[in-house]
Amino acid sequence: MELQAIYVQILALVLFSIGILTAISRRNMFFVLMGVELALNAVNLSFIGFSKTFAGDLSVAGQIVPLFTIAVAAAEACVGLAMVILIFRNQESVDTDNYSGMKG
Amino acid sequence: MLALVYFIILAVIAVGAALCVLLSKHPLYGALSLIVSMLSLAGIYGLLGSPFIGVVQVMVYAGAIMMLLTFVIMVLNSAKDGNTPRFDKVSLFVFPAVIALAGLLGFALVSVPFGFNAEAVRGSVAFTSSTLFNVEEGSRGYFILFEAIGVLLLSAMAAAILMAKRRIGYTASEKEEN
Numbered sequence: 001m002e003l004q005a006i007y008v009q010i011l012a013l014v015l016f017s018i019g020i021l022t023a024i025s026r027r028n029m030f031f032v033l034m035g036v037e038l039a040l041n042a043v044n045l046s047f048i049g050f051s052k053t054f055a056g057d058l059s060v061a062g063q064i065v066p067l068f069t070i071a072v073a074a075a076e077a078c079v080g081l082a083m084v085i086l087i088f089r090n091q092e093s094v095d096t097d098n099y100s101g102m103k104g
Numbered sequence: 105m106l107a108l109v110y111f112i113i114l115a116v117i118a119v120g121a122a123l124c125v126l127l128s129k130h131p132l133y134g135a136l137s138l139i140v141s142m143l144s145l146a147g148i149y150g151l152l153g154s155p156f157i158g159v160v161q162v163m164v165y166a167g168a169i170m171m172l173l174t175f176v177i178m179v180l181n182s183a184k185d186g187n188t189p190r191f192d193k194v195s196l197f198v199f200p201a202v203i204a205l206a207g208l209l210g211f212a213l214v215s216v217p218f219g220f221n222a223e224a225v226r227g228s229v230a231f232t233s234s235t236l237f238n239v240e241e242g243s244r245g246y247f248i249l250f251e252a253i254g255v256l257l258l259s260a261m262a263a264a265i266l267m268a269k270r271r272i273g274y275t276a277s278e279k280e281e282n
Contacts, residue, residue: 003107005220008152009213011115017206018122025195030131030177034138037169038122041145048154055223060235063154063227064246070164071253075260077169081176082264088180
């Protein structure tokens with residue numbers, strides 16, 4: 001038994017599913033953000049797992065894309081948390097069901 | 105064989121910590137278990153032969169992003185769920201839908217044969233950075249993306265400050281006058 005490429009993809013799929021579940025079904029704003037982060041992590045893992053199935057220079061491209069994903073995730077967390085602070089100041093709540101100000 | 109054992113240990117830790125994120129009550133416990141999940145993912149990156157990504161994962165994800173998230177959870181004191189339930193009736197539809205999607209994707213993955221390439225390059229720090237900052241003619245041009253990411257991070261920081269500020273031009277001396 002050796003480590004197979006498919007195991008990495010299955011792990012990434014499981015983590016992605018848990019992240020999506022957290023983002024959609026939890027009602028606390030922070031859990032929604034954490035679920036998105038978890039799903040992003042799983043996508044990075046999938047990228048690296050697939051990059052190892054190529055030879056030579058091609059295998060480097062799949063290892064560089066996660067670097068940019070991590071940087072974009074940092075920007076996303078920065079803006080997202082600022083929005084959470086802003087909404088919390090107006091609504092005094094972290095329950096996503098209360099954020100219905102744009103319902104009309 | 106040894107790689108598989110390490111992989112299974114790290115994968116079990118990662119999935120267990122992710123389940124803790126899904127099921128924990130307080131956001132702070134969720135954030136701490138998310139850090140554990142990210143650290144074990146960094147270990148898996150090193151195991152797969154990309155130690156540079158693993159180090160960046162520990163520094164940026166587990167270090168910076170999650171520190172920011174835990175800080176905000178601690179600052180906003182009533183971040184607890186309170187009287188709202190963790191899951192509601194919508195979850196009854198979300199759980200089967202996501203599990204069905206995962207099953208379909210898993211079936212598609214298993215039915216396509218692929219395996220590790222023995223000639224894959226190990227993404228060491230020296231090699232990854234020399235590929236990333238290769239400005240010679242005929243390179244892939246990752247350095248332009250790098251510059252764009254720098255601008256994106258700067259604008260995200262400015263947007264965060266503008267949003268979290270009470271009012272533009274608001275200073276402490278103004279507060280005392282009011």
